[in-house]
Amino acid sequence: MIDFLRGQVAHLESEYVVLDVHGVGYRVFCPNPYAFSAKNQETVTVYTHHHVREDAILLFGFSTRDEQKLFRKLIEVSGIGPRVAMGILSGGNPDTVVAAIHQENISFLTKLPGIGKKTAQRMILDLKDKLEGMGGTASLFDPEPAAASAFQDGNPGWPEAREGLKALGYTDMELDRVWSKLKDQVSQDEAVDSVMKKALKLLYAG
Known part of the structure; x- marks a missing residue:
């Protein structure tokens, strides 16, 4: 099993990165x-x-061990394959996802890409006792007011996308600036992972 790779970023696409490790991409x-x-x-x-x-x-691939560990736990849940697990991690950082599972917050979980009510319930049932020591102490925002506020600005998924971007190290000032550019480029029903990827592309472009 390949547990990690160390090298230079050679190429980026919306779904993957090509890492140059001693001349092998x-x-x-x-x-x-x-x-x-x-x-x-x-x-x-x-x-x-x-x-x-x-x-x-x-x-x-993942930027932290927590993401890697949570991904491996998620794909153990019936109905969650690697692609759905990737969508979950693109829509919420590990701390907030783990917190939602510990707090049995189905409302939050069903806002993640690819997760319906039954899958959210399975996540809670299967994982609640298997995530000890994995953060989960995050204070989850109330999804309804946040979504309503964001809906007025164009997309209800932005609060979750913003939380994920903050976990990657971006500042409030950077995120406010990118949202002013992004809000006219996303639809009201666009998925969180899509919003986040568009925001990251704008942040990358400066």
């Missing part, structure tokens, strides 16, 4: 590839999950 699918955009020409560490199935061998 590894395509690594990431929740938010643009999180690595500011690290061009620097040596970066990408924590990975090596996924093997009959028709493909894939690498999924």
